[in-house]
Amino acid sequence: TADTVRAAAARLAPCDSADPHPNRSWYGLVGTHLYYVVDLVEEATGARDVKVKTARLSLAELGFPVFALAWNTLLTQGHPGHTG
Template sequence: MSTATEPAFTSGDVTYRLTGDAVRAATAHLTPADSADPHPNRSWYVLVDTHLYYVVDLVEKATGAADVKVKTARLALAELGFPVFALAWNKLLTQGHPGHTG
């Protein structure tokens, strides 16, 4: 599923590279979002193999970065070829969430 591209992003003063292998390895350390105990305040998910994960948690676990922005996480995962999904309704469907799209 991953491509030869390794998206890079900066968090704080450090630049991180994300790889498909690191993403898959990080899933072993996270509870899938489609588990019996989902987080009620998350909007963006990524499909890795057969489970959904929260984009920020997955990118932070895969890279060791802290305070990764939602937009950064979802774009990096999408660049690797992972399907990224948003849970949205009402105005979030038509206008988006400014903290996630801007």
């Protein structure tokens, strides 16, 4: 639920903090902070090995804005591990 996601976000350090992860592409906006979608869904559900596509679609269905960090061919072709 959206409340579960907000509670999970409260337990995580936001990606826009002083220690962002350089190799992550998909983020969900919860409140005023960005969180990596997989970390957020795993924290909210207790599941492990959540796929990026599943995480971003789940958060979007709950009404959370989801953003991708992309450049070059990622803009035109996407990342097969995230969209396929």
